[in-house]
Amino acid sequence: MTVAPVGPGFSTTVEALRIREWQLGPGQPTLVMDQFSAEDFHLIVDDRADVHVSSKDGRFYLGWFPLGRPGTDGEGWKIAVTGTAKTRGYHLSFDTETPADIVAAAVARVLETSRRVGQPGAHE
Secondary structure (H helix, E strand, O other): OEEOOOOOOOOEEHHHHOOOOOOOOOOOOHHHHOOOOOOOEEEEEOOOOOEEEEEOOOOEEEEEOOOOOOOOOOEEEEEEEOOOOOOOOEEEEEEOOOOHHHHHHHHHHHHHOOOOOOOOOOOO
């Protein structure tokens, strides 16, 4: 079936428009949580069964809110990195239906950009 353009533009087929499947649904949160070691991070499960992960230095935070973060419109994941006196920090949010694979990729990238300081062999 060909779709004719209403005005200036192009025509295509319905089949050509359906060339991808997109990952949907929250997936497995363990893909995110398995990236954290007890050596470097604290993990807390609260009374709502929300999960909070923070770096031992307190500058990284991840929250997983399976039923949505209280006071938000469906925020399911929150990543925050605290800044310094000279550089502002940042935060990312994903809703409850964001696939865990996507959140895991974002977390992996944030963790890859961190480094230990003040230890032998660390780059300062």
